[in-house]
Amino acid sequence: DGTLLDHDMRYSARVAGALQRAQAAGVIVVLATGRAPDATRRFSDAFELRAPAICFQGGVVQDFASGQVLFDTRLDPATLPFLVQLAAHHGWPLSFETPAVAYLANDSAHNAAAMRMINIGRWTRVRSLLTDLPTVPHKATFFVTEAPARAALIESLRAAVQAAALPLTITGSHALIAEALPAGLSKAVGLQWLAQHLGVAAAEVLAVGDNDNDVEMLRWAGVGVAMGNSSAAALAAADWVTAAVGQDGAALALERYL
Numbered sequence: 695d696g697t698l699l700d701h702d703m704r705y706s707a708r709v710a711g712a713l714q715r716a717q718a719a720g721v722i723v724v725l726a727t728g729r730a731p732d733a734t735r736r737f738s739d740a741f742e743l744r745a746p747a748i749c750f751q752g753g754v755v756q757d758f759a760s761g762q763v764l765f766d767t768r769l770d771p772a773t774l775p776f777l778v779q780l781a782a783h784h785g786w787p788l789s790f791e792t793p794a795v796a797y798l799a800n801d802s803a804h805n806a807a808a809m810r811m812i813n814i815g816r817w818t819r820v821r822s823l824l825t826d827l828p829t830v831p832h833k834a835t836f837f838v839t840e841a842p843a844r845a846a847l848i849e850s851l852r853a854a855v856q857a858a859a860l861p862l863t864i865t866g867s868h869a870l871i872a873e874a875l876p877a878g879l880s881k882a883v884g885l886q887w888l889a890q891h892l893g894v895a896a897a898e899v900l901a902v903g904d905n906d907n908d909v910e911m912l913r914w915a916g917v918g919v920a921m922g923n924s925s926a927a928a929l930a931a932a933d934w935v936t937a938a939v940g941q942d943g944a945a946l947a948l949e950r951y952l
Contacts, residue, residue: 752884
């Protein structure tokens with residue numbers, strides 16, 4: 695959302711058509727997202743894409759056609775108590791995400807805006823985020839109630855992680871979201887892995903994004919395009935700036951470069 699989809703999770707016929715025409719012309723079209731594979735597949739199928747998708751900010755590369763997970767990176771289990779305690783101390787709503795399900799504590803304070811985003815995929819509540827998860831999660835997601843508060847949240851998270859010397863990377867992915875990822879992880883990591891897997895050079899890659907979690911990917915690709923509605927960091931990392939998502943900026947980028 696913010697690149698192909700608006701913040702109501704809608705996409706235009708022009709964007710869908712541009713993706714399909716690019717694929718028909720032989721371009722490998724890849725979704726690179728912070729969302730879980732389960733939620734991502736909904737849009738991969740809607741766009742009729744054939745290539746594997748990059749999910750969880752590069753933490754998972756999944757081939758939906760075969761069901762095979764090609765690349766998988768998860769949080770260090772030793773970091774989970776720190777994240778849970780930090781969220782509880784500051785009152786930050788927290789969820790842990792796995793490919794199939796997002797987990798929220800029974801007493802979490804996620805507001806309506808946070809729940810609208812969580813509802814895109816499957817989720818459940820548990821008594822304890824430390825003892826009741828069936829598997830090690832891929833990422834932790836923190837929510838703020840208003841967009842201006844996100845910068846302070848990210849700064850606080852990074853300072854706490856640095857002070858504790860924990861193997862975590864903090865990034866922003868939405869105006870109301872900050873995420874804790876495995877150390878060094880970004881969409882660029884997943885994209886580089888998939889490009890090498892497919893035999894595609896970085897110089898041949900066009901990447902389009904809109905937020906802080908896209909910065910490394912925009913820098914790594916041969917051409918990085920920021921949406922007109924992008925964060926300042928994404929705008930600074932881009933080679934070119936297209937129109938905003940409401941003006942079909944992603945379609946304009948594909949039409950310009952492909």
